[in-house]
Amino acid sequence: METTAPTLSRKAQIDQTATALFRRRGYAATSMRELAAALGIEAGSIYSHIRSKEEILHRICFRLADEFMAGLRHATADASASAATQLRRAIESHVRVLIHDADASVVFLHEWRHLSEPALSEFLKLRHDYEAAYRELIARGVEADELQTPDPAFAALTLFASLTWLPNWYRPGGKLGPDQIAERLTDQLLGGLAK
Numbered sequence: 001m002e003t004t005a006p007t008l009s010r011k012a013q014i015d016q017t018a019t020a021l022f023r024r025r026g027y028a029a030t031s032m033r034e035l036a037a038a039l040g041i042e043a044g045s046i047y048s049h050i051r052s053k054e055e056i057l058h059r060i061c062f063r064l065a066d067e068f069m070a071g072l073r074h075a076t077a078d079a080s081a082s083a084a085t086q087l088r089r090a091i092e093s094h095v096r097v098l099i100h101d102a103d104a105s106v107v108f109l110h111e112w113r114h115l116s117e118p119a120l121s122e123f124l125k126l127r128h129d130y131e132a133a134y135r136e137l138i139a140r141g142v143e144a145d146e147l148q149t150p151d152p153a154f155a156a157l158t159l160f161a162s163l164t165w166l167p168n169w170y171r172p173g174g175k176l177g178p179d180q181i182a183e184r185l186t187d188q189l190l191g192g193l194a195k
Contacts, residue, residue: 015056032046074093091182135152
């Protein structure tokens with residue numbers, strides 16, 4: 001029996017196409033005319049589906065922020081798990097979000113600067129809270145003698161810096177699947193923190 005991919009709504013098609021263009025050309029360099037041409041529609045008709053280019057960027061950035069936060073909440077939900085175990089789960093979840101939609105991840109990581117207020121401040125607060133949760137997990141792990149680092153904040157920044165490049169080299173259908181990549185990266189990153 002043959003299965004067909006579900007048909008995307010026009011708004012979903014716009015988001016998907018814009019995300020790929022934003023990744024390839026950058027948000028600022030992508031025009032609405034280019035987006036309409038890539039979709040095969042008239043430039044003016046795109047506005048019957050969206051208000052602005054920034055609306056698309058907003059959806060991309062906040063959708064991924066929600067996915068990262070949901071993964072973190074799930075990773076830390078078991079209060080009986082050690083901080084090191086929660087950190088492992090959080091990193092694995094972070095990796096899975098990054099590679100689930102690599103185009104959106106690149107846009108999330110690099111194009112958020114084009115958000116205007118108040119969305120920019122809201123986004124920065126979400127990012128700060130997310131990073132703070134990692135710092136806290138690492139600090140708890142150090143306090144419990146499960147992890148070692150003289151500086152949990154620096155360790156958290158190192159984790160994020162190490163993971164940021166992932167969407168640029170990950171290829172779906174490659175030798176390693178998302179779960180294997182998540183496990184290997186987590187092992188590698190936590191190796192420097194392990195007691």
